[in-house]
Amino acid sequence: xxxxxxxxxxxxxxxxxxxxxxxxxxxxxxxxxxxxxxxxxxxxxxxxxxxxxxxxxxxxxxxxxxxxxxxxxxxxxxxxxxxxxxxxxxxxxxxxxxxxxxxxxxxxxxxxxxxxxxxxxxxxxxxxxxxxxxxxxxxxxxxxxxxxxxxxxxxxxxxxxxxxxxxxxxxxxxxxxxxxxxxxxxxxxxxxxxxxxxxxxxxxxxxxxxxxxxxxxxxxxxxxxxxxxxxxxxxxxxxxxxxxxxxxxxxxxxxxxxxxxxxxxxxxxxxxxxxxxxxxxxxxxxxxxxxxxxxxxxxxxxxxxxxxxxxxxxxxxxxxxxxx
Amino acid sequence: xxxxxxxxxxxxxxxxxxxxxxxxxxxxxxxxxxxxxxxxxxxxxxxxxxxxxxxxxxxxxxxxxxxxxxxxxxxxxxxxxxxxxxxxxxxxxxxxxxxxxxxxxxxxxxxxxxxxxxxxxxxxxxxxxxxxxxxxxxxxxxxxxxxxxxxxxxxxxxxxxxxxxxxxxxxxxxxxxxxxxxxxxxxxxxxxxxxxxxxxxxxxxxxxxxxxxxxxxxxxxxxxxxxxxxxxxxxxxxxxxxxxxxxxxxxxxxxxxxxxxxxxxxxxxxxxxxxxxxxxxxxxxxxxxx
Numbered sequence: 223x224x225x226x227x228x229x230x231x232x233x234x235x236x237x238x239x240x241x242x243x244x245x246x247x248x249x250x251x252x253x254x255x256x257x258x259x260x261x262x263x264x265x266x267x268x269x270x271x272x273x274x275x276x277x278x279x280x281x282x283x284x285x286x287x288x289x290x291x292x293x294x295x296x297x298x299x300x301x302x303x304x305x306x307x308x309x310x311x312x313x314x315x316x317x318x319x320x321x322x323x324x325x326x327x328x329x330x331x332x333x334x335x336x337x338x339x340x341x342x343x344x345x346x347x348x349x350x351x352x353x354x355x356x357x358x359x360x361x362x363x364x365x366x367x368x369x370x371x372x373x374x375x376x377x378x379x380x381x382x383x384x385x386x387x388x389x390x391x392x393x394x395x396x397x398x399x400x401x402x403x404x405x406x407x408x409x410x411x412x413x414x415x416x417x418x419x420x421x422x423x424x425x426x427x428x429x430x431x432x433x434x435x436x437x438x439x440x441x442x443x444x445x446x447x448x449x450x451x452x453x454x455x456x457x458x459x460x461x462x463x464x465x466x467x468x469x470x471x472x473x474x475x476x477x478x479x480x481x482x483x484x485x486x487x488x489x490x491x492x493x494x495x496x497x498x499x500x501x502x503x504x505x506x507x508x509x510x511x512x513x514x515x516x517x518x519x520x521x522x523x524x525x526x527x528x529x530x531x532x533x534x535x536x537x538x539x540x541x542x543x544x545x546x
Numbered sequence: 547x548x549x550x551x552x553x554x555x556x557x558x559x560x561x562x563x564x565x566x567x568x569x570x571x572x573x574x575x576x577x578x579x580x581x582x583x584x585x586x587x588x589x590x591x592x593x594x595x596x597x598x599x600x601x602x603x604x605x606x607x608x609x610x611x612x613x614x615x616x617x618x619x620x621x622x623x624x625x626x627x628x629x630x631x632x633x634x635x636x637x638x639x640x641x642x643x644x645x646x647x648x649x650x651x652x653x654x655x656x657x658x659x660x661x662x663x664x665x666x667x668x669x670x671x672x673x674x675x676x677x678x679x680x681x682x683x684x685x686x687x688x689x690x691x692x693x694x695x696x697x698x699x700x701x702x703x704x705x706x707x708x709x710x711x712x713x714x715x716x717x718x719x720x721x722x723x724x725x726x727x728x729x730x731x732x733x734x735x736x737x738x739x740x741x742x743x744x745x746x747x748x749x750x751x752x753x754x755x756x757x758x759x760x761x762x763x764x765x766x767x768x769x770x771x772x773x774x775x776x777x778x779x780x781x782x783x784x785x786x787x788x789x790x791x792x793x794x795x796x797x798x799x800x801x802x803x804x805x806x807x808x809x810x811x812x813x814x815x816x817x818x819x820x821x822x823x824x825x826x827x828x829x830x831x832x833x834x835x836x
Binding site (some may be wrong): 257259266271276279292335345347358360361363370379382396479521523526538542 | 584651655664670671682683703789815819822831
């Protein structure tokens, strides 16, 4: 479908050159003009993104192989020294392990809670819109802001959670050994930061899944019913394959953001107590910016890349298939 | 006959009530977990200082009369006003940069049948997924080369790195839904390519443009790392960073003012985001949902 607009233009062109269409140079042809126009429109966005995402990404590869610091702008090439230093420090392995536990553990919980919630929200009931709007608050509130609320709720002494648990006699009084200090005890601290991530992410999982489920045409499910498929068969053979692309995209998105988010851990524990919640993002920040070792920091953050890559590939492939 | 006619709707209604009760029962824990932190933050923001630190009374309500004092502290003894102004000015600039770049790009990708348009579109969108945690160290160098460190201008330069890819993708999807006929009609009437875009397509595209502006704002508000890494002067910070870093003196947290400052900006952002959430979801899932 060439569009009547461009056809009209070529007709006019032909008239202008007295019918000698053949001599119109290639850059004056309607197609060439459309391409020129199109790439001109694209240029600002592509340039901005290339200069401030593409180039910095390549620059981070260079930085990671240099001894650059915040104070010293002249850097020397040190090869893979920064990567070697990272792999030789115990804190790196602690951070890597925590990152994996955090991402996988929180991911599973978000999946379970999100699925349950999505099936609840799929039912028609009075007040559904209001309930949905309230349920997505954790996801829509700016992350740094909600984390501050959680920091107050996890206070070592005036935690409202502890107050309630204590009144229910599930834990002892303040000062007793079974009074949990959420952000001060290693295992509890890791569980707490994971919990805040789950709190923020489960509405997203639910909404993405819901969007997938509502996009399955009811006729398809009815057809399967008529053909004698049981509920489980309908679910695994019809619904899951149909919503799989959306599920992939949602999971990949959430994983990329969970892996790369620093604000929850930074604001709640800053990696403590004693490295119990240190994750690669906080380690990269503390080494690269706080301690000023840009090269070291860049190397640590680049270790995230192989972890992020599967998510990005899944997204790329699913989106491309969707576009076809 | 008559009794049967009455009985049928009643049992139906009873069934409906029971179904609703079950659904609400299932939803209750989710709702409590989702909403309680916000309620608790609001109560904290309005409590008097001594009321925050009592363990002998029920903390869920006011044991001393509520007060605006925490807001007063925020506005008169901190840089909160500056943070709000910074946040607003940053958002205006980021939205402007995003619109100027993403609108033409989205239009070109959706409409002009360019070679490689599909891959270019996906390529631009993928840059949205290159996370700040990988880019913030090299960008720190870019920011200091531009001599923008410790000024909110650094964030004006950096935030479009994620708003442009997202909004280009979103607008690409949007322009695909604008009927081609109106553009062709304009071309027949003698509009050039740019004229057709400017005078015919853009005026009917305001829902898409509004969405792009809203996301420039809400996505910028979700940032923490860039502002933390690039801005350390008190009166240059945007609200989330300012509240998170300036209302703490050593080990002392000013919880009342912290919660007040957090919610005052957080709630409007959450409401805006909430209204546009479906567009966000269909945006990231590509052509999956119309």
